[in-house]
Amino acid sequence: MLxxxxxxxxxxxWYLWKRLVxxxxxxxxxxxxxxxxxxVVLAVTVPFAFAGRQLGLPFAVQPYLAWPGFVWIVAVLYLVLSLLVGEAVRPLVLRLLRRRDAARADAPGAVRAGDAVPAGTTPAVAEDAAEEGAADVEAHAVPDAPGRRLVVSRGIAIGAGLVAAGTLGYGVANARNLRTKHVTVTLPKLxxxxxxxxxxxxxxxxLGPILGGSxxxxxxxxxxxxQPDLITVVGDLVDAEVDDLRSAVAPMADLRAPDGTYFVTGNHEYYVExxxxxxxxRELGLIPLANERAGLPYFELAGVNDISGEGSDFGxxxxxxxLGDRDRSRATVLMAHQxxxxxxxxxxxxxxxxxxxTHGGxxxxxxxxxxxxxxxxxGLERYGDTQLYVSRGAGAWGPPVRVAADPDITVIELRTP
Incomplete structure (x- = not known):
C-alpha cells in the first residue's frame, strides 16, 4: 500500500511541477x-503528516510536520482540480489567441514567418510552435511579445493558485467556526x-498533533x-496516546449535564491504546459505555463499541x-460511532x-x-421504526480544514407524540 x-x-x-513551474x-x-x-520539501512532509506516529516520530515533533503536510495536501487537492479545469479551457483560449495573432499578422508592417524566435523562449513556447506549425511561428516571432502558450500557462497557474489559496484559507477558518444545531426528534415510547x-x-x-487543548x-x-440534560460523545475523541494528550483532553472534565456525560469508542480509539x-x-468524569446500557429516568441509553474493534483485544x-435484556416498552437511544x-x-x-x-465529508x-x-x-433520517442522527463532528481528521461540511455539535430535543 505504501x-x-x-x-x-x-x-x-510531477504534474504540479510541470504546470506550475x-x-x-x-x-x-x-x-x-x-x-x-x-x-520537493512539501511533498516529503505529506507521508510524515499521515503516518508520523507509525514512523516513530516523537509526539512533540509530529505537529511540525503534520501542519505543513496536512495543509499542503489540501492545497494539492484544489490545485489539481483547478488545473484540470484549466486543461479544458486551455485549447479554447489558445484558439482565440491564434485568431487574434493571425489578424495582427495580416496588418501592414507585421513581422513575417522566418524571423528568429526571441531569445529566452521557454519550453512552453517552443512546444507551442512545434504543435501549431510554421504558420503560427509568426505570433511567437513578434519582438518582446510573450508566447501564447506561456501567457495561457501563466494565467492558468495564477488562477489555480488563487483558487487553492482562497479555498484553503476559508476551510481553515471554517474548521474553527463550530456551529450548534438544534434538531427535534419524536419518540413514540417517550x-x-x-x-x-x-x-x-x-x-x-x-485531539492530536493538530488539534489540542484550545x-x-x-x-x-x-x-x-x-445546557443539555445529557451529553453523548460518540467516538473519535483522540488521535494519540493518553500520555501525549493529558493536558489537551483535560477540559473534557468540565462537561456538565444533570444526567451525565457518556462516551463510546470510534474507529480512531483503536489506533491507540x-x-x-x-x-x-472515566477519570475525566465521562461514563464509557462499552457494549453497556444505562437506565436513565425516561429512556434506556445504550452504547456499543465501534466495528473497527472487531478482532482487537478490546472488542x-x-x-x-x-440491548438484549432491556425493557422494550421504554424508548432506547443507542450511541454507535458509525x-x-x-x-x-x-x-x-x-x-x-x-x-x-462521516465529518459530513x-x-x-x-x-x-x-x-x-x-x-x-x-442529519436525521428514518430507517423503518428507527431514527438515525449523524453529526458532522466538532473537529477534523488530518487537515484542519472544512469545506462544504461545517463542524457542529447538536442539541436533540426529544418530543412525545
Missing part, C-alpha cells in the same frame, strides 16, 4: 529553482414527563452553553450485551441511534465519496 501511494504522490507532484518559467531561473525545491428532554451530541473531536476547550464551552483511553475518560460491538451500524440497530428495535464518523468534493460510503452522510 509503494502505490508514494508513486501516486510522486505523479501528482516548468511551463511558466525559463530554465535555470530563480523561480524555477526555488519552486522546485519547495515542491413518557410525557420527558417532553423537550435535551441531548447534546458531539463527535469526532480528534480546540477541546472551545468544544466543551460550546456544549455547556446549550483503547483500554488506557477508556480508563482515562467490537456486542448488541446482545448492550452510521453503517444502523442496520443492526433496526434489527434490535432501537428507537434512535446517535452517530458521527469534511471537504468538497470528498463529500461525495463519504456520502457513497455511508447510509446517511449527516
Amino acid at each position: 509503494i502505490p501511494m508514494s508513486l501516486l504522490l510522486a505523479a501528482i507532484h 516548468r511551463d511558466v518559467s525559463a530554465p535555470g531561473g530563480v523561480y524555477r529553482r526555488a519552486a522546485t525545491a519547495a515542491l 413518557p410525557r414527563a420527558a417532553d423537550r428532554y435535551r441531548i447534546a451530541v458531539v463527535s469526532d473531536i480528534h 480546540h477541546c476547550r472551545r468544544v466543551v464551552d460550546a456544549v455547556n452553553r446549550t 483503547t483500554a488506557a483511553w477508556m480508563d482515562h475518560v 467490537g460491538p456486542d448488541y446482545e450485551a448492550a 452510521p453503517v451500524m444502523i442496520h443492526d440497530a433496526v434489527d434490535w428495535g432501537v428507537d434512535l441511534q446517535l452517530s458521527g464518523h 469534511q471537504m468538497w468534493p470528498l463529500t461525495y465519496i463519504a456520502g457513497a460510503a455511508n447510509p446517511t452522510l449527516a
